[in-house]
Amino acid sequence: MSFFEIQKNGEVGWIYLNRPAKRNFMNWDFWVELPEVVQQLENDSAVKCLVIAGHGASFSMGLDLADFGERLNFLLEENAANRSRLWDLILTMQKGFNVLENCRKPSIAAVHRHCIGGGLDxxxxxxxxxxxxxxQFSLREVKVGIVADMGSLQRLPHIIGEGHTRELALTGRDIDAETAFRMGLVTKVCSNKEELxxxxxKLAEEIAGHDEEVLRGIKLSLDESRNRNRAEALQSVAMYNAGFLQNSSFLSLISGLAKRKK
Incomplete structure (x- = not known):
């Protein structure tokens, strides 16, 4: 693995975003490896609970636009084949988050400092x-001219409510830890990273102490009632962006990044 580091602490498997020099900006390795590391721990009988955390100064600053600028150069030529190619790319990127959500084992995110864009997804x-x-948390995609398509718009309404989700998505503003707690995005605020x-x-160990099949049943029941239309919604936003991004301000950003690479 080049982006992630796995550590085990008792029955808890820690998945660390491990690109600290770049504040854990998500390059292509992140999207390829995320489903692999989640499935690896899901298949590990010694692990009962997963934790997602980040090495370095930030949890994650989100999508590495410089890395993706080169990868998305094909957007500069508008045609049906490229729209289909973009749709496939978006669905591939969504897969890692879907694998985490659908993991049979409970998961906890431990967030310090920045949690931006893809980090919030x-x-x-x-x-x-x-x-x-x-x-600090932000659904910042609107500020770079794209519709958030990695799952936040589908998942956050069930976590923080429709009103808070709309406000975050339509403004792209940052919120602090206390605001995130009041919204229900996080259920505990710790004084520093070490306490976090x-x-x-401690929470993961408490969860891991319960019967694994009961935990699985709880997750299945909660997820089933929430996810009935999730797959259709994710397909829909992928299809929208596949057509929209070739005629948006995001395209100007990609063009600028491509020129900067030369």
Whole structure:
């Protein structure tokens, strides 16, 4: 693995975003490896609960636009084949978050400092979220000219409600840890990163102490009632962006990044 590091602490499997020099900006390795690391721990009988955390100064700053600028150069030529190619790319990227959400084992996100864009998509797919007092969250896609298509628009209404989701999505503004707690995005705010990790491990151990089949049944029941139209909604936003992004301000951003690479 080049993007992730896995550590086991008792019956708890920690998945660390491990690109600290780049504040865990999500390059292509992230999207390829995320479903693999989740499935690896899901298949590990010694692991009863998963934790998602980030090495370095930030949990994640979101999508690495510089990396994707080169990967999305094909958008500069508008045709049906490229729209189909983009749709496939979006669905591939959605897969990792879907695998985390659908994992049979409970998952906890432990967030410190920045949790931006794709970082928020990631933690929305977890079952429970804790954060440190310095955490900042943002659904920032509107500011770069795209519709959030990795699951936040589908998952957040069930976590923080429709009104809060619309406000975050339509403004792209940052919110702090206390606001995230009041909204219900996180269920605990810890004073610092060290306390965050201790409290998250404690919670994970408490969960792991229960019968595995009962935990699986609880997740299945909760997810089933929530996810009836999730797949259709994710397909829909992927299809929308596949057509829309070739005629948007995001295209200008991609063009600029491509020129900067040369």
């Amino acid at each position: 990631l933690i929305a797919a977890a079952d429970i979220r804790y954060c440190s007092a310095d955490a 990790y201790l409290e998250t491990q």
